Amino acid sequence: xxxxxxxxxxxxxxxxxxxxxxxxxxxxxxxxxxxxxxxxxxxxxxxxxxxxxxxxxxxxxxxxxxxxxxxxxxxxxxxxxxxxxxxxxxxxxxxxxxxxxxxxxxxxxxxxxxxxxxxxxxxxxxxxxxxxxxxxxxxxxxxxxxxxxxxxxxxxxxxxxxxxxxxxxxxxxxxxxxxxxxxxxxxxxxxxxxxxxxxxxxxxxxxxxxxxxxxxxxxxxxxxxxxxxxxxxxxxxxxxxxxxxxxxxxxxxxxxxx
Amino acid sequence: xxxxxxxxxxxxxxxxxxxxxxxxxxxxxxxxxxxxxxxxxxxxxxxxxxxxxxxxxxxxxxxxxxxxxxxxxxxxxxxxxxxxxxxxxxxxxxxxxxxxxxxxxxxxxxxxxxxxxxxxxxxxxxxxxxxxxxxxxxxxxxxxxxxxx
Numbered sequence: 001x002x003x004x005x006x007x008x009x010x011x012x013x014x015x016x017x018x019x020x021x022x023x024x025x026x027x028x029x030x031x032x033x034x035x036x037x038x039x040x041x042x043x044x045x046x047x048x049x050x051x052x053x054x055x056x057x058x059x060x061x062x063x064x065x066x067x068x069x070x071x072x073x074x075x076x077x078x079x080x081x082x083x084x085x086x087x088x089x090x091x092x093x094x095x096x097x098x099x100x101x102x103x104x105x106x107x108x109x110x111x112x113x114x115x116x117x118x119x120x121x122x123x124x125x126x127x128x129x130x131x132x133x134x135x136x137x138x139x140x141x142x143x144x145x146x147x148x149x150x151x152x153x154x155x156x157x158x159x160x161x162x163x164x165x166x167x168x169x170x171x172x173x174x175x176x177x178x179x180x181x182x183x184x185x186x187x188x189x190x191x192x193x194x195x196x197x198x199x200x201x202x203x204x205x206x207x208x209x210x211x212x213x214x215x216x217x218x219x220x221x222x223x224x225x226x227x228x229x230x231x232x233x234x235x236x237x238x239x240x241x242x243x244x245x246x247x248x249x250x251x252x253x254x255x256x257x258x
Numbered sequence: 259x260x261x262x263x264x265x266x267x268x269x270x271x272x273x274x275x276x277x278x279x280x281x282x283x284x285x286x287x288x289x290x291x292x293x294x295x296x297x298x299x300x301x302x303x304x305x306x307x308x309x310x311x312x313x314x315x316x317x318x319x320x321x322x323x324x325x326x327x328x329x330x331x332x333x334x335x336x337x338x339x340x341x342x343x344x345x346x347x348x349x350x351x352x353x354x355x356x357x358x359x360x361x362x363x364x365x366x367x368x369x370x371x372x373x374x375x376x377x378x379x380x381x382x383x384x385x386x387x388x389x390x391x392x393x394x395x396x397x398x399x400x401x402x403x404x405x406x407x
Contacts, residue, residue, distance in 0.1 A: 133400055194317065195332040229334035234306070237307060237317065
């Protein structure tokens with residue numbers, strides 16, 4: 001069963017919707033792409049599962065995404081999947097587009113989210129730290145791209161991301177969303193770079209849950225952390241190569257001028 | 259044609275020769291790099307993260323920290339007491355029993371009915387290992403091995 005309600009082309013990408021998508025206000029979007037420690041993907045997966053969000057659409061590209069067909073519950077789905085319910089809209093992918101594809105996807109998402117009338121966007125990922133093996137209490141850094149976005153995070157126990165480099169797919173998204181003047185909140189929780197890190201995901205999910213005012217229990221995510229780490233090993237291995245190409249190592253470099 | 263004109267002509271021919279050689283060399287290097295990358299992907303494809311004989315391969319990273327190597331290995335759901343690390347030459351042999359049996363069929367049918375009981379991995383590092391200069395730390399299903407040079 002693969003019924004398409006709406007289909008549109010955006011450069012080399014195809015956007016499909018399986019039903020009419022309506023999102024309550026104030027609306028929030030979460031973009032989840034494979035990155036540091038798969039923090040974003042694991043977190044989004046937990047939110048979708050906990051809130052039982054239905055799959056409402058997807059994005060595909062024969063040029064910029066691997067030639068893969070995603071089968072979910074006997075149904076063909078796109079590599080980039082869209083879930084939505086109430087006031088939450090989630091873009092979820094376990095596949096990283098090429099660097100050029102990432103630039104085009106960022107433009108597509110900025111345009112698509114604006115047309116959907118999304119009020120706030122979360123880019124919630126990991127911040128690699130060299131001593132993650134020793135660290136047990138993880139810190140979360142944030143960057144708000146507008147005053148409106150800042151109002152949502154100002155009273156939370158977060159550290160402003162003041163100086164430093166930020167590389168990879170989320171850096172491209174951030175730049176494009178700033179250009180499109182979208183209210184974006186970047187959340188970076190300390191994590192492993194090359195191992196799946198569900199603990200860091202749980203920290204991000206907890207923060208998102210408090211901002212959107214919807215209870216999302218992270219206990220199950222923490223209890224299942226080791227099983228998730230086993231399950232995410234292959235995905236992580238595939239992502240590391242892409243992260244190296246996107247110069248993720250730059251995040252360890254202190255800038256000369258701040 | 260004067261001697262000076264001849265010199266200029268030969269100098270120009272040598273320059274063209276050099277730039278053609280540089281171009282061929284750089285193209286050849288690029289082809290070789292692409293081939294190496296394709297081969298490494300092919301190698302990874304041939305050795306997935308699990309084996310049908312019932313063992314999983316862990317994710318690991320090797321860092322060169324100057325006077326020592328740091329090897330970080332992710333062994334989720336492993337029984338910490340069973341983690342066995344051995345050294346021979348420049349090779350590290352790791353085995354660890356899983357706390358419980360794992361079957362991928364619960365998630366996707368991948369691996370069929372294969373049941374996994376342990377982790378196994380062989381890691382080579384660029385230096386000969388002196389077992390007296392090694393430190394092994396275990397925490398939350400992770401192993402950190404420090405090998406002093």
